[in-house]
Amino acid sequence: MKHPVDVHVGKRVRHRRWMVGMTQQQLAEKVGIKFQQIQKYETGMNRVSASRLWDIAAALSVPVSFFFEGLESKPDADTEGALPGDILADKEALELVRSYYAIPDNQRRRLFELARVLSDVA
Template identity: 45%
Template sequence: MVHKPKIKAPNAIDVHVGSRIRLQRGLMGMSQKTLADGLGVTFQQVQKYEKGRNRVGSSRLQAIANILNVPVTYFFEEGPGYSSSPQVSGAFRELTQFLDSNEGLALNRAFMQIQDAKIRRKLIELARTLAKEPSE
């Protein structure tokens, strides 16, 4: 009888840390290759970190935090075992889900490029109208 090695599921904290790396990297408009070059690893390794398949060691996490210009604690915020007020938690989860999508990230980048505040407000109103959400 041949035993196949069990494939271990990624740890929930490793998955969360990876998603936070991806989120911050995306918010900065940084490619996986650029982050990988800064760390001295391959972009495939960065992919594995971001998916939680490979655990990020403490010194490597500090290096990632430095490159992404965030404190190390950023990677653990809202993760398993993290406690905050329910209102902050819900809003943060919503924001993270939005920015974790390709569309959300692209929309955020484009929106931040609009210099005129009046146009940004009009765009928000358009989005609310399209979503059939009442204005505040």
């Protein structure tokens, strides 16, 4: 049975790997393991040892604590109209965030203001 912490850590590994544009194969090579093991970590099927998590954090340029962020603040139940607890697990949302930060600062600020106005109307 998968432990919720292992699933959470795996999702955070996948999230960060995707955000930096790295494939499972590339991460596996940096860490010195096979890509199938990365797949198992990302699904929570296998637990990540402390030393392996340290290596993964270094390869993805984040502190080890990154993988545990959000564990204490998990909502007990979703409320209608609320965002899902793991919105960044959605590939479309991640792609939107990556695209957003690729926009030059001045244009990005204007887009942010537009999105804010549109969301207030909805």
